[in-house]
Amino acid sequence: MKRARGPAPATAPRAARRSPSHDAADRLHSAAIHLLRRVRREDAGSGLSAPHLSALSVIVFRGPLTLGELAHAEQVRPPTITRIVAALEASGLATRSARPTDRRITIVSATAKGARLLDEGRRRRIAAIADELARLQRRDLATIERALDLLERIVGPPQRAVPARNAS
């Protein structure tokens, strides 16, 4: 570690600049980390741990899904998801049911209470970001919106096409 003036800067110049996309990727990565680190502070009030909150979020937004799908989405192993969902169920935030056509499969859905609780926490997170965005000029906000159009194509391909029926 013989770096004369100190440690590396938080993002770009390190070593050598590689390419415009590489450079933008680096900045994007860093911005995402810092953004989420900031909003995570709002989660305390939910009463749920980070893993529970994260799983509940997937259950609410990706609609009813199987335990395996949930485990995959959360990037954890099946036994871990079994335990998380058991806890959510015990708290009345989610329910499990066997798929009739294949009873090995367990479908998880959010309860109204689960959706409500998630929404409240989510509102706090979003508000923290919105408060900052509200200070931008109209055209700067428009720039961010255009960037989001592009990013959504990359990061959440069809994404919101998932719905699935709930309340039904």
Added chain:
Amino acid sequence: MKRARGPAPATAPRAARRSPSHDAADRLHSAAIHLLRRVRREDAGSGLSAPHLSALSVIVFRGPLTLGELAHAEQVRPPTITRIVAALEASGLATRSARPTDRRITIVSATAKGARLLDEGRRRRIAAIADELARLQRRDLATIERALDLLERIVGPPQRAVPARNAS
């Protein structure tokens, strides 16, 4: 919760649209989550757990810092950071030293090995994003860069003012 066609879509319309900044905040939040969820898959090869990797990242990029500062940055309590840093030190990725002017204070720094290991993992993460960005048209990439200029003001306020800038 009587929503006719199913649960809420992943982002916007839920309930009612609130304001442009609110709506953009929602999308930004979602994009950040999905982006990081995707790159996290690249971390397996590092051989480090998520908490260790995250702490090492802060040590490398924020430069030498105290245990307390690190605990604060990582949003964990002091005993947790004590343990994480002890493990990083045992693996030869970081070192601890008492500050001479106040020997209660412990300064953590990354070793060359720690910086190298982090950089490799980081390179994989960044590459995953860069590969996607590389498919954008030049002007779309420019849009994202302009959005990043704005976001960096919000999310990492003075940010890179932390350690000692390099090449800037």
Added chain:
DNA sequence: TTTAGTTAGTTAGCAAAGCTAAATATATTC
């Protein structure tokens, strides 16, 4: 300069969250 108070970090011990391996319950195939 001792004594009391404060601050930074550590140690102890417990709960939550993660994992692998093995078990169970259903399907599927031959």
Added chain:
DNA sequence: GAATATATTTAGCTTTGCTAACTAACTAAA
């Protein structure tokens, strides 16, 4: 219908996180 495959669960262990209590080191007051 016996063997095989798949989805989840159970068992048991490791890691990560917490609070409470302790130690070491600095600061202030008398």
